[in-house]
Amino acid sequence: MLPKRRPRGWIGGRPPRCVTLAYMSLPRPSVLGAWLWIALTQGCSSSTPLDVASAGTGGGSVVGMAGADGELAGSDGSSPSSCKPPGYHVDAEPTAVGEIQATIQDASGVAVPMLPIQVCGTDQCTFGSSNATGKVDIIPKTKLILPAFKYGDGLDFAELAIQLVKGKQDLGTLVALPFPAFTEGGKFPESGRVTNGDLTLSIEATTTVQFDRLSYADSELVFRTVSIPIDESQKALDPSFGFELAYAAAPLGTTFCPPAQLSLKNRLKWPAGTAVELFVQGVNADEAWAPYGTWIKVAEGSVSRDGSVIDTTSGGITVLSSIAVRRK
């Protein structure tokens, strides 16, 4: 019989959930260029739905998926009953990633212990967590294809990804972003709007919504968002994109076909009519809806006439992940 080996316990491993909850209850504060050539293959098209949260008949707009260079594919005006992900996988040679170091803090500069982190390629994942002082020190055991450092888990904390390069690297200070409690999340309607924080998703009756039921229990399938501080999250947001607003959303990996429309509060008080571009980050190694570890444009939008919100005007949210915005 194989010797029994239990997963690592509290010390050096995952903390008791009470610690995470306790922490959260306390009062509280060019690498991407290679991806830009990836072109869309198609928009939503018919295939077998995997998990239909809502279904309906009748018309609905279909919008295409954005290409990596920012161009939107055209829409055909049809209403598919299910969707096939476009897929963004590209073959790549494995990268020899060395020691990865980082320091995890919250928005007020306090160390965040035991934040789940992963160093994942599309071929292998290594799980770890920040130590009692928020430090991360992890060395992947093998070369990885398209390696990325992911911090947070999409459950208690937003999950963000940082593409990794060859060799040893210090990612510096990273800000962990706790999501609101599940009880504060917005319930997804069969059709209509759901709001949390600054973001409102609009889902049509013909939209196929597919949840990641591997990761989330039924009670956790609620819409939650958290603002991502731009200046403190440059590693994940990649300064070459010039993002000016960013949010993390959950349930991570939820897909919408046709894409869901998004409205977000115009926190930066951009003038009415200001044109913007919206991107999502791929944190899933399957690269079905977004390339892994980087950002892809999924929509265009503009500031409303009264200046209060930014609405998507073409494209939309295909997959819930982190959403970043820049003026066009």
Place this chain on the structure above:
Amino acid sequence: MPSGAGPLTRALARVASCAVAGFACFACGSNAPTIPSELLQSGGCAASDYPAGPFGTEESQTLANACFQGFRAPQMVRHEASSLQSIAFADYYDPTGSKGIKLVLIDTSAVWCSACRVEHEGLSEKNDEYAPKGLRILGTLFQDARRDPATVKDLSNWVETFSSNYAMALDPDYQLGAFASAETAPLNLVVDARTMKIEKKLLGDQATVLWPFIDAALAD
């Protein structure tokens, strides 16, 4: 906390929340959720017809027998606890070829591991192609998204998500941790069913290495 709550009320609420949080921490005890006893092989895993040791965990060494609870044929049963069956490595031991098994691919997965999900997305198709050639696939699931031991619900969700048509078993106490740490996944073992020797041990989803190896081994 109502937005109109005064500072004293808010301060008292903060003290109370800290007190509750502290008590919760104190009362928590072990971080590991209790694994149902029926999912553990505490009674041992004897197999009268299995190669003798010594056993090991590296290539060219003999795989020790181990038992799990899982779905032998997920596509044919309801995905619930009552459908769980005992699955042992010994079930795949086929020294004479009478079972038609030449190789066994043993895979470890965890819900938190996106690379594991990528691997399983194509595994049913591989099973369709390779089962007639003598390959059997046994997937194991050891942890959920929060790194807690995998449960029957996790296993059910997994086989439904990937439409698994190969055996999938729970490994909540990570018996296969002898081969790789729980921090890294997936792990793939290719085992010669005639001898139960480990022919190939791969960390990660190395499809470009794994499947040519299996092709060559089946052709041998």
